[in-house]
Amino acid sequence: MSLKIVVCVKYVPDAAGDRRFAEDLTTDRDAADGLLSELDEYAVEQALVIAEEVDGAEVTVLTVGPDDATDALRKALSMGADKAVHVTDDDLHGTDVMGTSLVLAKAVEHIGYDLVLCGMASTDGSMGVLPAILAERLEVPQVTLLSEVSVADGTVTGRRDGDAASERLEASLPAVVSVTDQSGEARYPSFKGIMAAKKKPLETLDLEDLDIEPEQVGLAGAWTEVESATERPARTAGQVVTDEGDGAKQLAAFLAERKFI
Amino acid sequence: MAEVLVHVDHADGDVRKPTLELLALARRLGDPVAVHLGPGADLAAPVLAEHGAVRVLTADAPEFADYLVAPKVDALRAAVDAVSPVAVLLASSAEAKEIAARLAVRIGSGLITDAVDLTAGDEGPVATQSVFAAEYTTMSRVTRGTPVITVKPNSAAPEAAPAAGAVEELSFTLGPLATGTKVVSREARESTGRPDLTEAAIVVSGGRGVNGAENFGLIEALADSLGAAVGASRAAVDAGWYPHSHQVGQTGKTVSPQLYIAAGISGAIQHRAGMQTSKTIVAVNKDAEAPIFELADYGVVGDLFTVVPALTDEVNARKA
Numbered sequence A: 001m002s003l004k005i006v007v008c009v010k011y012v013p014d015a016a017g018d019r020r021f022a023e024d025l026t027t028d029r030d031a032a033d034g035l036l037s038e039l040d041e042y043a044v045e046q047a048l049v050i051a052e053e054v055d056g057a058e059v060t061v062l063t064v065g066p067d068d069a070t071d072a073l074r075k076a077l078s079m080g081a082d083k084a085v086h087v088t089d090d091d092l093h094g095t096d097v098m099g100t101s102l103v104l105a106k107a108v109e110h111i112g113y114d115l116v117l118c119g120m121a122s123t124d125g126s127m128g129v130l131p132a133i134l135a136e137r138l139e140v141p142q143v144t145l146l147s148e149v150s151v152a153d154g155t156v157t158g159r160r161d162g163d164a165a166s167e168r169l170e171a172s173l174p175a176v177v178s179v180t181d182q183s184g185e186a187r188y189p190s191f192k193g194i195m196a197a198k199k200k201p202l203e204t205l206d207l208e209d210l211d212i213e214p215e216q217v218g219l220a221g222a223w224t225e226v227e228s229a230t231e232r233p234a235r236t237a238g239q240v241v242t243d244e245g246d247g248a249k250q251l252a253a254f255l256a257e258r259k260f261i
Numbered sequence B: 001m002a003e004v005l006v007h008v009d010h011a012d013g014d015v016r017k018p019t020l021e022l023l024a025l026a027r028r029l030g031d032p033v034a035v036h037l038g039p040g041a042d043l044a045a046p047v048l049a050e051h052g053a054v055r056v057l058t059a060d061a062p063e064f065a066d067y068l069v070a071p072k073v074d075a076l077r078a079a080v081d082a083v084s085p086v087a088v089l090l091a092s093s094a095e096a097k098e099i100a101a102r103l104a105v106r107i108g109s110g111l112i113t114d115a116v117d118l119t120a121g122d123e124g125p126v127a128t129q130s131v132f133a134a135e136y137t138t139m140s141r142v143t144r145g146t147p148v149i150t151v152k153p154n155s156a157a158p159e160a161a162p163a164a165g166a167v168e169e170l171s172f173t174l175g176p177l178a179t180g181t182k183v184v185s186r187e188a189r190e191s192t193g194r195p196d197l198t199e200a201a202i203v204v205s206g207g208r209g210v211n212g213a214e215n216f217g218l219i220e221a222l223a224d225s226l227g228a229a230v231g232a233s234r235a236a237v238d239a240g241w242y243p244h245s246h247q248v249g250q251t252g253k254t255v256s257p258q259l260y261i262a263a264g265i266s267g268a269i270q271h272r273a274g275m276q277t278s279k280t281i282v283a284v285n286k287d288a289e290a291p292i293f294e295l296a297d298y299g300v301v302g303d304l305f306t307v308v309p310a311l312t313d314e315v316n317a318r319k320a
């Protein structure tokens, strides 16, 4: 049996860095260092775990992003993915979730897939909806937000911990799956993995390769528009007291003054 | 007048508070038309009418419960076709966000998720969002199709605005994608008797400093004295001290209560992402350098094992 797994990974600005907007109100990619979204590491991990169980399984990592996004792909390759595909094109600048999902859909079809694995949300945009949109576009089942996943005999099953209930889900392949940060710690790349990654195939595609018109993506092709972005005023420094026996009393007085008690 | 579709979030007809908030926001844009999918419409309809729904479209089918997300997209799509609304509003729950997203692609419309405010603009609704761990506030608009917008809980106050709320059956057919993902079994989460985390007016959260599952009783006791919900940092959740459903932060819940009390939480960016928009923030931490104090309106540098129980006693004493 063979199993083609495509993992969608995003290259994002480091949350620990200085994240800002550029003048055109897109994410300023120069402001903070980029990296493989930590939440997508969980998707890579689950892809590798699933692939280990199946003879002839192949894990391809896929990203849509700027030139530097190859860093994210290299990291995923060094974790153990077999090959990488990078969709990059100047016309992609400012693409919103609708455009990104279109490109990803075309790209996974180009690669060929039984299973598409995504993270639960990107750590910058964090809409958490792309996997559902991808399923809609590809016309395959969506099996999303899983904290536990397994694949056997052409069926994917998993556990989705929702707000009101925990559900067991089941769908036949091909399908789009997303996994949460509860799905299992992601492995660290080994030295051997890092060395091997340098020799693994990394294919670069542009919009033309995927039959996508420039008008369908980019800032101009977006179906939403950011009109303004303002930095949240820093919270005015509050009062800090050191507990010397009456800290709780002072705090209670503050809460009473604000009418919480 | 223009109509606005509001997807109803409910448990067997018991309407959740975020839906009432949506109705209040919808009234800024036009006449709210509520869409109630699943059982309990007779229970929900009067509540929806009370809060401004001019009509309540209802549909029920076993597939809503037996399959994930997709059947509801089919039904909501039918409602869009029937009403031709100026916008579609949903609450920002995990499920509703996915329904919204699929609906938006299907009808060729732009999507905005996690709005924290909504106003009527000349060119359609303008949504306020908090981004980059709430470090930035953006204003956005949908430029194509019927705006589909999901709104976070606590973004508006529910308003009483009695309207007709005429109940109408929504007819729809399930499409080919509806039954793709089967819900094989469902285990309801046990109710704690405390307010829901995302809806609560007060949240008391514990972090690594709580140092053990058994000590979360201190956090719960303070929460109960204030009628609050209980939250936890990821460190506390990962250690197995408190259930993941209570995690506050980037990969947990976003809360925006009137009062947020963080005990034994350092205030990492991913935690801030989930609580930074709280109106009043209080921190108890023994490290005066902890970043949480940069956010706090009131901070106590001290040991939570003495401060938290003493505060609980103070609150209970003042109430008595």
Ligand SMILES: Cc1cc2nc3c(=O)[nH]c(=O)nc-3n(C[C@H](O)[C@H](O)[C@H](O)COP(=O)(O)OP(=O)(O)OC[C@H]3O[C@@H](n4cnc5c(N)ncnc54)[C@H](O)[C@@H]3O)c2cc1C
Pocket (backbone or CB within 6 Å): A038, A039, A123, B206, B207, B208, B209, B210, B232, B233, B234, B235, B236, B247, B248, B249, B250, B251, B252, B253, B263, B264, B265, B266, B267, B268, B269, B270, B271, B274, B284, B285, B286, B287, B290, B302, B303, B304, B305
């Ligand atoms: C992709 C990603 C997503 C994440 N998502 C989340 C998320 O959703 N939510 C989240 O919370 N984190 C999240 N994190 C983790 C986050 O980065 C922090 O590791 C986490 O928030 C730390 O939790 P903490 O503050 O409880 O622990 P620590 O950072 O260890 O802080 C514990 C604090 O307790 C204080 N303390 C200790 N003992 C006492 C005492 N007796 N009395 C008073 N104070 C005491 C210490 O001074 C310290 O400040 C995420 C990380 C990543 C990479």
Ligand SMILES: Nc1ncnc2c1ncn2[C@@H]1O[C@H](COP(=O)(O)O)[C@@H](O)[C@H]1O
Pocket (backbone or CB within 6 Å): A008, A009, A010, A011, A037, A039, A040, A043, A062, A063, A064, A065, A097, A100, A104, A117, A118, A119, A120, A121, A122, A123, A125, A126, A127, A128, A129, A130, A131
């Ligand atoms: N530009 C991208 N390239 C590849 N995968 C992406 C991209 N954007 C989002 N994804 C995938 O979609 C998931 C959810 O993203 P989002 O809806 O943006 O929060 C991420 O965890 C990724 O798996």
